[in-house]
Amino acid sequence: MIKKIDHIAIAVHSIEEALQTYEGALGLELTDVKEVPERGVKAAFLPVGASEIELVEPITADSSIAKFLEKRGEGLHHVCFEVEDIEAALQDLAAKEVQLIDTQPRQGAHGRVAFIHPKSTHGVLMELIEKH
Numbered sequence: 001m002i003k004k005i006d007h008i009a010i011a012v013h014s015i016e017e018a019l020q021t022y023e024g025a026l027g028l029e030l031t032d033v034k035e036v037p038e039r040g041v042k043a044a045f046l047p048v049g050a051s052e053i054e055l056v057e058p059i060t061a062d063s064s065i066a067k068f069l070e071k072r073g074e075g076l077h078h079v080c081f082e083v084e085d086i087e088a089a090l091q092d093l094a095a096k097e098v099q100l101i102d103t104q105p106r107q108g109a110h111g112r113v114a115f116i117h118p119k120s121t122h123g124v125l126m127e128l129i130e131k132h
């Protein structure tokens with residue numbers, strides 16, 4: 001069902017500041033920055049092999065990333081798996097009684113996505129993506 005890790009998202013207060021570490025110290029290359037106003041975030045993408053590190057910064061005070069930072073500080077926000085068929089994956093997980101945040105996929109920046117509740121994954125928010 002899972003093809004690969006698509007990206008690992010890290011919640012940060014400032015992408016600009018975080019890039020000093022991820023580009024400057026680790027030597028990763030920034031390839032894309034996108035604002036997703038409906039989610040209240042800005043995201044920066046840095047490929048690592050077939051996967052990417054996604055730095056996520058809140059652009060509105062009421063975004064879920066702003067709340068996450070307030071509660072838990074900077075750090076791992078979610079891991080995203082690429083799947084071939086997101087509907088089939090969600091049906092399969094629901095049948096196995098995995099707790100889903102999204103029972104139906106929604107449109108994300110790079111494809112259709114759905115989130116799995118961290119209660120079902122030993123504490124890490126998981127995302128599934130079917131690339132378009």
Ligand code: ZN
Nearest residue numbers: 007009080127
């Ligand atoms: Zn993601």
